[in-house]
Amino acid sequence: MSLAESISEMEEAVRSLRRDARRRQVLDAAVAVMQRTGFHEMSMQALANEASVSVGLLYTYFGGKEEILLAAVLDILNSFRDQLRPAMDAVGDDPVERLAAGFRRYTEIVDENRDAVLLTYRESRTLDHAGLEQIKELEVETSAPLRDAVEAGMARGIIRSADPDLVTYDLMMLAHAWALKAWHFEPKYSVETFIRAQTALVLQSLIPPSRRSHYRHLVEG
Amino acid sequence: MSLAESISEMEEAVRSLRRDARRRQVLDAAVAVMQRTGFHEMSMQALANEASVSVGLLYTYFGGKEEILLAAVLDILNSFRDQLRPAMDAVGDDPVERLAAGFRRYTEIVDENRDAVLLTYRESRTLDHAGLEQIKELEVETSAPLRDAVEAGMARGIIRSADPDLVTYDLMMLAHAWALKAWHFEPKYSVETFIRAQTALVLQSLIPPSRRSHYRHLVEG
DNA sequence: ATTCACTATGAATTATCGTTCATTTTAGCG
DNA sequence: CGCTAAAATGAACGATAATTCATAGTGAAT
Structure with missing residues (x-):
């Protein structure tokens, strides 16, 4: 395996880790909000606030x-x-x-x-x-x-x-x-x-x- | 009790019976729609259709x-x-x-x-x-x-x-x-x-x- | 310093839906 | 046949909320 390939692989791994962390951040917030209000009453805005991210970001990590x-x-x-x-x-x-x-x-x-x-x-x-x-x-x-x-x-x-x-x-x-x-x-x-x-x-x-x-x-x- | 009072009482009873029938009609429809879609997904329009009444009528029989x-x-x-x-x-x-x-x-x-x-x-x-x-x-x-x-x-x-x-x-x-x-x-x-x-x-x-x-x-x- | 790819933002869009209310229909009665 | 009160209608209103997207920040590589 070339050096360039190794580096690109590590970068890949780092990105994947960051992705997982963000997803967990959102998921934890989701459970927290839903336990207070229920799924249907949870607005994406409220979820974004709880997770300290923007509404738009939710859609880059989840389909909906x-x-x-x-x-x-x-x-x-x-x-x-x-x-x-x-x-x-x-x-x-x-x-x-x-x-x-x-x-x-x-x-x-x-x-x-x-x-x-x-x-x-x-x-x-x-x-x-x-x-x-x-x-x-x-x-x-x-x-x-x-x-x-x-x-x-x-x-x-x-x-x-x-x-x-x-x-x-x-x-x-x-x-x-x-x-x-x-x-x-x-x-x-x-x-x-x-x-x-x-x-x-x-x-x-x-x-x-x-x-x-x-x-x-x-x-x- | 006067005749007038008796009559008014019967009218009252008839009205109450009709009310109950209508309420049951709506409730049966509601259970039917909810078993298909769930409460939150049930629109008042859909409920009205299932019950064969108008949307407005729902609000004369129920608060919401x-x-x-x-x-x-x-x-x-x-x-x-x-x-x-x-x-x-x-x-x-x-x-x-x-x-x-x-x-x-x-x-x-x-x-x-x-x-x-x-x-x-x-x-x-x-x-x-x-x-x-x-x-x-x-x-x-x-x-x-x-x-x-x-x-x-x-x-x-x-x-x-x-x-x-x-x-x-x-x-x-x-x-x-x-x-x-x-x-x-x-x-x-x-x-x-x-x-x-x-x-x-x-x-x-x-x-x-x-x-x-x-x-x-x-x-x- | 500039570029480039990735990450993030949040106002605008689009759609739906609960609720209201001005209006019409119906049913009972003299 | 009118008359009245109750029953019923459904278009219009107002609000909310999911989703999109044009824009902006970030930081590593050249």
């Missing part, structure tokens, strides 16, 4: 308003996916422990991104078909570690046999409930107590009685 | 666009509330049977009003504070029969003791999941099989082993 929404949502879902498996790996091999840790982490992430979770429920309808498909695929991908743990547990007979997919989605729904029904749960529960109570309730169903004493710390709130 | 949204959502939630308890009363006194019947009916209603359920999740943010409060109150009211069954079951020791409120809301979330995640469940489940599978899963957690044989028809899909 809807593309910003999609990018913001995908950004969030990606961080979901990337954080789940590591948290589960940290607790070892036992499928039940992995499942409990996964549910815990998932719910914590929901808590840390409550507005973002609500956003995905509220605004998905706005997206076009391609965008929706991307979101659905990411959701399935994200849930994979949980499903793996459920299946592993069933294979070893530690988890009562049932449809692993149904169990996985139910767990996700209960985690989402923390964001969707915060107005109802918040007065009585903290994230911590919510997680404990749900874990106890769910595992009661999933672990056969004979195995239950092994997991007393999880089954009893 | 947002008031139509609120009315539509409340209409739906009211029908939820009115249909649940009768279905539970039909199966008798046993709390577990009542709970299962309640969950079944609730999920069926969700299925019959899928778009409407999605609407409440998508568009609640749009409503003002007073509107939101009304919705939350209705949701709590609707869930009351389920909660009653749960509490009755716990009092009699037929249902494992836990936070009845948490159990109730979890059940509602799982029913809502049928609408929220239809894209995921629909290929594999029908409403019927979905209800059976969820019922089995949930009751496994709620009924102590000693009692389980009594409810084999519910616990086994």
Whole structure:
């Protein structure tokens, strides 16, 4: 490779980095504004102000308003996916422990991104078909570690046999409930107590009685 | 009461009936348009066309666009509330049977009003504070029969003791999941099989082993 | 210093839409 | 058939907001 080529490659890389930084700047601002007002009520002017850039600049980094929404949502879902498996790996091999840790982490992430979770429920309808498909695929991908743990547990007979997919989605729904029904749960529960109570309730169903004493710390709130 | 007064009262009643009919006509149209396009994308012109009335008329029956949204959502939630308890009363006194019947009916209603359920999740943010409060109150009211069954079951020791409120809301979330995640469940489940599978899963957690044989028809899909 | 490519600006454009209101139609009644 | 009040109409208004584009700044290379 020639020197000139190396230099041009580095320049390319620098530009790409700057581009990413700007995009993130806009996306963060977008999430912030949307959590205050909602997507439709967010004017491009308001977004530009929040991000400290001009309106015109938004259009050099994104195709339009809807593309910003999609990018913001995908950004969030990606961080979901990337954080789940590591948290589960940290607790070892036992499928039940992995499942409990996964549910815990998932719910914590929901808590840390409550507005973002609500956003995905509220605004998905706005997206076009391609965008929706991307979101659905990411959701399935994200849930994979949980499903793996459920299946592993069933294979070893530690988890009562049932449809692993149904169990996985139910767990996700209960985690989402923390964001969707915060107005109802918040007065009585903290994230911590919510997680404990749900874990106890769910595992009661999933672990056969004979195995239950092994997991007393999880089954009893 | 004079004859004149009687007549004027009847006229009043007739007018009120006509008003209600017109309001329902508009509300039905609104739900239809919103399920196609979403609230923000629905123009008053489009709504007027769907309802076969003029734009101006909308404003003689409703205060504005947002008031139509609120009315539509409340209409739906009211029908939820009115249909649940009768279905539970039909199966008798046993709390577990009542709970299962309640969950079944609730999920069926969700299925019959899928778009409407999605609407409440998508568009609640749009409503003002007073509107939101009304919705939350209705949701709590609707869930009351389920909660009653749960509490009755716990009092009699037929249902494992836990936070009845948490159990109730979890059940509602799982029913809502049928609408929220239809894209995921629909290929594999029908409403019927979905209800059976969820019922089995949930009751496994709620009924102590000693009692389980009594409810084999519910616990086994 | 000048050029050049890239980045950024924000006023102007264009379009849509919620709301109003002057006007017309309808229905009931003497 | 008029008469009146209620019901209904839809063009016009005013406001907002997404998008474009002519213009300006920036800084590295010649």
